[in-house]
Amino acid sequence: xxxxxxxxxxxxxxxxxxxxxxxxxxxxxxxxxxxxxxxxxxxxxxxxxxxxxxxxxxxxxxxxxxxxxxxxxxxxxxxxxxxxxxxxxxxxxxxxxxxxxxxxxxxxxxxxxxxxxxxxxxxxxxxxxxxxxxxxxxxxxxxxxxxxxxxxxxxxxxxxxxxxxxxxxxxxxxxxxxxxxxxxxxxxxxxxxxxxxxxxxxxxxxxxxxxxxxxxxxxxxxxxxxxxxxxxxxxxxxxxxxxxxxxxxxxxxxxxxxxxxxxxxxxxxxxxxxxxxxxxxxxxxxxxxxxxxxxxxxxxxxxxxxxxxxxxxxxxxxxxxxxxxxxxxxxxxxxxxxxxxxxxxxxxxxxxxxxxxxxxxxxxxxxxxxxxxxxxxxxxxxxxxxxxxxxxxxxxxxxxxxxxxxxxxxxxxxxxxxxxxxxxxxxxxxxxx
Amino acid sequence: xxxxxxxxxxxxxxxxxxxxxxxxxxxxxxxxxxxxxxxxxxxxxxxxxxxxxxxxxxxxxxxxxxxxxxxxxxxxxxxxxxxxxxxxxxxxxxxxxxxxxxxxxxxxxxxxxxxxxxxxxxxxxxxxxxxxxxxxxxxxxxxxxxxxxxxxxxxxxxxxxxxxxxxxxxxxxxxxxxxxxxxxxxxxxxxxxxxxxxxxxxxxxxxxxxxxxxxxxxxxxxxxxxxxxxxxxxxxxxxxxxxxxxxxxxxxxxxxxxxxxxxxxxxxxxxxxxxxxxxxxxxxxxxxxxxxxxxxxxxxxxxxxxxxxxxxxxxxxxxxxxxxxxxxxxxxxxxxxxxxxxxxxxxxxxxxxxxxxxxxxxxxxxxxxxxxxxxxxxxxxxxxxxxxxxxxxxxxxxxxxxxxxxxxxxxxxxxxxxxxxxxxxxxxxxxxx
Numbered sequence: 112x113x114x115x116x117x118x119x120x121x122x123x124x125x126x127x128x129x130x131x132x133x134x135x136x137x138x139x140x141x142x143x144x145x146x147x148x149x150x151x152x153x154x155x156x157x158x159x160x161x162x163x164x165x166x167x168x169x170x171x172x173x174x175x176x177x178x179x180x181x182x183x184x185x186x187x188x189x190x191x192x193x194x195x196x197x198x199x200x201x202x203x204x205x206x207x208x209x210x211x212x213x214x215x216x217x218x219x220x221x222x223x224x225x226x227x228x229x230x231x232x233x234x235x236x237x238x239x240x241x242x243x244x245x246x247x248x249x250x251x252x253x254x255x256x257x258x259x260x261x262x263x264x265x266x267x268x269x270x271x272x273x274x275x276x277x278x279x280x281x282x283x284x285x286x287x288x289x290x291x292x293x294x295x296x297x298x299x300x301x302x303x304x305x306x307x308x309x310x311x312x313x314x315x316x317x318x319x320x321x322x323x324x325x326x327x328x329x330x331x332x333x334x335x336x337x338x339x340x341x342x343x344x345x346x347x348x349x350x351x352x353x354x355x356x357x358x359x360x361x362x363x364x365x366x367x368x369x370x371x372x373x374x375x376x377x378x379x380x381x382x383x384x385x386x387x388x389x390x391x392x393x394x395x396x397x398x399x400x401x402x403x404x405x406x407x408x409x410x411x412x413x414x415x416x417x418x419x420x421x422x423x424x425x426x427x428x429x430x431x432x433x434x435x436x437x438x439x440x441x442x443x444x445x446x447x448x449x450x451x452x453x454x455x456x457x458x459x460x461x462x463x464x465x466x467x468x469x470x471x472x473x474x475x476x477x478x479x480x481x482x483x484x485x486x487x488x489x490x491x492x493x494x495x496x497x498x499x500x501x502x503x504x505x506x507x508x509x510x511x512x513x514x515x516x517x518x519x520x521x522x523x524x525x526x527x528x529x530x531x532x533x534x535x536x537x538x539x540x541x542x543x544x
Numbered sequence: 545x546x547x548x549x550x551x552x553x554x555x556x557x558x559x560x561x562x563x564x565x566x567x568x569x570x571x572x573x574x575x576x577x578x579x580x581x582x583x584x585x586x587x588x589x590x591x592x593x594x595x596x597x598x599x600x601x602x603x604x605x606x607x608x609x610x611x612x613x614x615x616x617x618x619x620x621x622x623x624x625x626x627x628x629x630x631x632x633x634x635x636x637x638x639x640x641x642x643x644x645x646x647x648x649x650x651x652x653x654x655x656x657x658x659x660x661x662x663x664x665x666x667x668x669x670x671x672x673x674x675x676x677x678x679x680x681x682x683x684x685x686x687x688x689x690x691x692x693x694x695x696x697x698x699x700x701x702x703x704x705x706x707x708x709x710x711x712x713x714x715x716x717x718x719x720x721x722x723x724x725x726x727x728x729x730x731x732x733x734x735x736x737x738x739x740x741x742x743x744x745x746x747x748x749x750x751x752x753x754x755x756x757x758x759x760x761x762x763x764x765x766x767x768x769x770x771x772x773x774x775x776x777x778x779x780x781x782x783x784x785x786x787x788x789x790x791x792x793x794x795x796x797x798x799x800x801x802x803x804x805x806x807x808x809x810x811x812x813x814x815x816x817x818x819x820x821x822x823x824x825x826x827x828x829x830x831x832x833x834x835x836x837x838x839x840x841x842x843x844x845x846x847x848x849x850x851x852x853x854x855x856x857x858x859x860x861x862x863x864x865x866x867x868x869x870x871x872x873x874x875x876x877x878x879x880x881x882x883x884x885x886x887x888x889x890x891x892x893x894x895x896x897x898x899x900x901x902x903x904x905x906x907x908x909x910x911x912x913x914x915x916x917x918x919x920x921x922x923x924x925x926x927x928x929x930x931x932x933x934x935x936x937x938x939x940x941x942x943x944x945x946x947x948x949x950x951x952x953x954x955x956x957x958x959x960x961x962x963x964x965x966x967x968x969x970x971x972x973x974x975x976x977x
Contacts, residue, residue: 114796115762122825124733124768126697129672129829132836157621165615168844172605182598186814188590227660227838234837239562256839263836264559300557329548335557363547381619381844392555396562403565403696404667405660406689409842411601411814 132263151529189410193225229373229385252501268503277316308465311515352463450534565696584962622843626658662806662818685934701936710749741898744948785896883967
């Protein structure tokens, strides 16, 4: 037969799953950044380049590869769940964060799974737990990539309002009552919470609410176990304020909270290492699924991180990173005071850690990609993440006048200048009305 | 409320998808290996530890991290599709394998996607293409992890018999006719072929059949485009015999064959880097899905591999690796001659590359995990992969008397001894009947 011309070919027929997941706001943002290279991005969630651990990683790799035996071990396949050595060190590290001897944690290294960033753990949990139409409860606003994961498996998302103490537990309880009244409680599988210095809002769940969320999950496990997915991605980026216990720590059963954390923010995103602490009966399902996806994240990187943790280089690096981000957070808050304090109806969150300042504008100023403000901001040379992207509710029910501002990438001068430019755009919207 | 006791908790309700994917033979094999540490494994598909590129990787990392600028770039987030620099080098490398100037390949670096091993690419293709009940045609035997991927998305698998020239194209054509007659052609989405030194059979598709498979995909694209997924994982592990053109090279449209390869076999599985060369209209779907799963494989490793490719260290390493495997393949074939030649009804494939020898026993000797032979083999101190795991058809329709024997991990002496032990077990089965 003769080969068909490329334009004669029929189109592919893609899966429903792909259709669920096809709209990703992040693509538009990255395209904007590429097309506008002179723009100061307060949008990107990347980490500060200056503090990346080049010397630490060099030392660790040197150590891993200087011995031919350990070098070969690091360059060979690992296992799906991750390197034993790293998992033991992660357990010790987790114990340290929990203020607890690893032997008293009530979990063992076999319940830790190493993933390609904590993102993969979030994705795996959705895959093994959620059928189309199953329900996950999330805070509004919430981490927008996770909304993509939920959409990707066809889950239904119920948004729980949040305030300065995070997800409102009264509203969470009410939502579950409502779902039960509708006869849909059997579809509820998961409560998702970014527990420390939330992406996007910068807020943390209060201690009291941490306990309450666990209690609610236990109490509402009427048809099957209702899990809490605690995303502690920013836990170690703490600059001041109290040291909060994890949501996980309140789950005395150890069978209800799925805990996940990443080294992307506190060490290096280029290594792409995250981990999950799993209730015992989710270990095999998660590993089965991960076996299908990639049968193990890069083993080499796991040996590097293990060496970094073992050597103490990690702890000192986290101190440095926090010192650098503290300065940048202060720079953003100072710039906000300087440029926005006199604007009526503008307010923002003062985070104690993490990478984000959440700013609210008067309701008449929309902030979306297609808004006049976004256009003016890009024209002034600054970019932010529209707050409406961080909600899962129907567009007309979302707050439309919020912005996520990141101080992760820019140096203090860039933060100052970016905030000044943003204030020019916002001011022009206030004046022109 | 009081916390429930762990044993009072209701069980989780997992997703249908997890149920699709929950049985993974690899787990049993790994468990056997752990429980029987003195056993010589001819089962493991790991690569030869002795040839792992410790010095090459050390040199590359040194180069990546010696400069603070390039070091920071490697330790920062990358993009979902992979590092631009690596993708350009991969295009050049792919051109080299195709014997073609990269500019004349008819694809650009934007159509290359870097993944966590080629395994992730295989998984992503299933995710974006296959709904439950959609059909994929595979050779029998075929790569058993991919069967897990197909099961994982609820796909139906149609097995096409194969011979020394790989998947039989006459049978492929007949199967499509049959599916059309059943009114199910609209569910057929994909033809999967391990084109070089197949895992598990060690055989390659003949040149003629490569062309025919592409023609068949074009001709049978009646409802939507029918894709061919060419898994070229072992392409560079060629020890002798002719250099075969890829299936991809026969697809003049460049829109029908999805090509994937990995550096796990030819360089290091610990880096976990594979890539796909995608038809243009699959790039966004694959990246959307990958964005959800992990938004990018480890950037650090991509910079290392780029440096290895750029420096020429890669080509010389592949030569070394092939020289080492050639010796081990010869050792296994010589041992097969020595220990099995006089056994009636025993035959095996002579591979020109890859990691596997496929051995067939008389039909009365079953080889499965629960077979007497498997038990006796472990008792003798040797392990293999039962051939029946490499078929997707119902168990009673599968050949039950085949074995996949790998010369990847063992040194020549271990191969010799493993084959001797295996022959003792097989001989005992022949005698005892």
